[in-house]
Amino acid sequence: MNKFSRSERIGVMTKILTDRPNQIHTLNYFGELFGVAKSTVSEDVMALRRALKAFNLGNLETVVGAAGGIKYVPQPDEEYVSNFIQDLCNKLSEPERILPGGFLYIADLLFTPHIVQQVGEIMASRFYEASPDFVITVETKGIPIAMMTARALNCPVVVARRDNEVTEGSVVTINYVSASSKRIQTMSLAKRAVKEGQRALIIDDFMRGGGTARGMVDLLKEFNVDIVGVGVMIATEQPKQKMIDEYVALIELKEVDEVSRKVVARPVL
Amino acid sequence: MNKFSRSERIGVMTKILTDRPNQIHTLNYFGELFGVAKSTVSEDVMALRRALKAFNLGNLETVVGAAGGIKYVPQPDEEYVSNFIQDLCNKLSEPERILPGGFLYIADLLFTPHIVQQVGEIMASRFYEASPDFVITVETKGIPIAMMTARALNCPVVVARRDNEVTEGSVVTINYVSASSKRIQTMSLAKRAVKEGQRALIIDDFMRGGGTARGMVDLLKEFNVDIVGVGVMIATEQPKQKMIDEYVALIELKEVDEVSRKVVARPVL
Numbered sequence: 001m002n003k004f005s006r007s008e009r010i011g012v013m014t015k016i017l018t019d020r021p022n023q024i025h026t027l028n029y030f031g032e033l034f035g036v037a038k039s040t041v042s043e044d045v046m047a048l049r050r051a052l053k054a055f056n057l058g059n060l061e062t063v064v065g066a067a068g069g070i071k072y073v074p075q076p077d078e079e080y081v082s083n084f085i086q087d088l089c090n091k092l093s094e095p096e097r098i099l100p101g102g103f104l105y106i107a108d109l110l111f112t113p114h115i116v117q118q119v120g121e122i123m124a125s126r127f128y129e130a131s132p133d134f135v136i137t138v139e140t141k142g143i144p145i146a147m148m149t150a151r152a153l154n155c156p157v158v159v160a161r162r163d164n165e166v167t168e169g170s171v172v173t174i175n176y177v178s179a180s181s182k183r184i185q186t187m188s189l190a191k192r193a194v195k196e197g198q199r200a201l202i203i204d205d206f207m208r209g210g211g212t213a214r215g216m217v218d219l220l221k222e223f224n225v226d227i228v229g230v231g232v233m234i235a236t237e238q239p240k241q242k243m244i245d246e247y248v249a250l251i252e253l254k255e256v257d258e259v260s261r262k263v264v265a266r267p268v269l
Numbered sequence: 270m271n272k273f274s275r276s277e278r279i280g281v282m283t284k285i286l287t288d289r290p291n292q293i294h295t296l297n298y299f300g301e302l303f304g305v306a307k308s309t310v311s312e313d314v315m316a317l318r319r320a321l322k323a324f325n326l327g328n329l330e331t332v333v334g335a336a337g338g339i340k341y342v343p344q345p346d347e348e349y350v351s352n353f354i355q356d357l358c359n360k361l362s363e364p365e366r367i368l369p370g371g372f373l374y375i376a377d378l379l380f381t382p383h384i385v386q387q388v389g390e391i392m393a394s395r396f397y398e399a400s401p402d403f404v405i406t407v408e409t410k411g412i413p414i415a416m417m418t419a420r421a422l423n424c425p426v427v428v429a430r431r432d433n434e435v436t437e438g439s440v441v442t443i444n445y446v447s448a449s450s451k452r453i454q455t456m457s458l459a460k461r462a463v464k465e466g467q468r469a470l471i472i473d474d475f476m477r478g479g480g481t482a483r484g485m486v487d488l489l490k491e492f493n494v495d496i497v498g499v500g501v502m503i504a505t506e507q508p509k510q511k512m513i514d515e516y517v518a519l520i521e522l523k524e525v526d527e528v529s530r531k532v533v534a535r536p537v538l
Binding site: 140 | 437
């Protein structure tokens with residue numbers, strides 16, 4: 001007789017698999033954990049896969065080969081994503097977010113874990129195929145989305161800094177031009193943070209002219225790193241011509257009108 | 270006949286509950302989701318609670334009253350925590366982390382999601398009783414731990430900034446003295462970020478003299494906020510006298526010797 005029932009095993013398996021998305025666990029691991037045969041684990045996996053699928057809660061993928069096993073992949077379904085992003089657009093359109101100069105206050109959204117976890121899982125779902133080795137962002141506001149995207153992709157985050165910190169060791173520093181303000185800015189990355197030939201995914205919260213993303217591209221060139229994608233939560237409609245050609249945005253910000261206190265934001269689907 | 274088996278329901282329930290720690294879900298919610306009676310959901314909950322408990326994966330707590338229901342509370346068990354922190358200490362002791370001036374490179378650990386998620390859950394487990402309304406940290410390196418602590422506590426993060434950003438709106442700025450360098454530094458917090466009377470938990474990655482934590486205490490005084498705790502991942506042994514009296518540290522850093530390339534770090538239990 002098994003020590004744990006199927007439902008108990010499935011509860012524990014769900015916790016372990018979903019806690020660490022995109023990380024492979026072998027069937028043997030679960031077999032030993034529960035003291036059951038691999039065939040029993042297989043049946044558990046099938047039941048769990050079916051259940052998660054039925055509620056659009058993501059996929060359990062089987063990875064074959066020597067390093068094979070199963071992994072949980074967050075894959076929010078399109079209807080859910082569309083509702084969630086529409087809801088974010090509604091929040092962005094609250095007139096009290098408008099700051100002098102037509103800026104929007106969004107720090108509260110960016111630093112609420114359950115919101116940004118969902119943003120990260122949606123962002124990650126656009127880049128599974130690209131299989132990045134790390135996610136890169138610039139301090140500060142991009143960090144939560146980058147962390148949650150990296151959590152779903154199961155890779156680390158690397159943070160380019162605007163200052164030069166003693167705790168980073170030797171750094172490579174570049175100057176870049178902010179597309180909107182035309183000011184020269186500085187961005188540094190620790191030499192030990194990335195390795196030549198790695199695959200980088202650039203993530204940020206907001207893109208206006210694309211100067212910051214372009215800065216990250218130029219910075220990564222110094223490291224001989226491949227850039228496999230650029231994702232931003234919000235991109236402004238203007239200027240149409242960004243300093244980056246290809247990027248994924250979840251939300252397009254059409255208009256922030258300080259006088260009429262009106263914000264127009266719409267999902268990019 | 271039920272549309273979903275107990276094991277399928279439990280898989281889905283686990284995903285929903287553990288995805289959003291410390292958030293109450295009603296039994297009715299699950300009853301309607303699965304099309305089963307509340308009594309059936311109750312039995313599912315008991316089975317899941319027993320299973321998570323058996324594997325030390327956290328607690329399912331029942332919250333009684335009008336706003337009652339069940340919630341998942343990450344509560345890593347002591348043996349697990351002690352092994353995990355010892356492992357972090359071993360990583361910190363790698364001689365190649367030593368930077369000029371006796372600083373330690375720890376950004377790779379702080380920005381790896383599955384490491385920092387565990388640090389956050391351990392940190393949160395020290396402060397459930399304090400029930401903070403938000404977690405506060407200073408950019409940059411404290412942000413991931415603060416985010417993951419807040420995820421486990423189910424509250425937002427608020428970030429004090431060293432610069433003054435247009436996207437923050439009006440801010441309150443203070444000057445404070447770094448205890449180690451004796452330099453005067455600046456810290457700003459958006460006025461709209463917190464409300465009078467809220468309960469704040471201060472979280473940071475590293476504490477030497479305690480100047481930064483003390484700066485956050487002073488900054489929060491300007492907002493009439495209650496401080497319910499201070500938690501840091503690593504505190505140095507020296508100076509013994511910090512600028513903050515009470516704090517929780519997970520790791521004590523005894524020594525970083527640039528000459529002999531030796532680091533001594535030990536768990537605080």
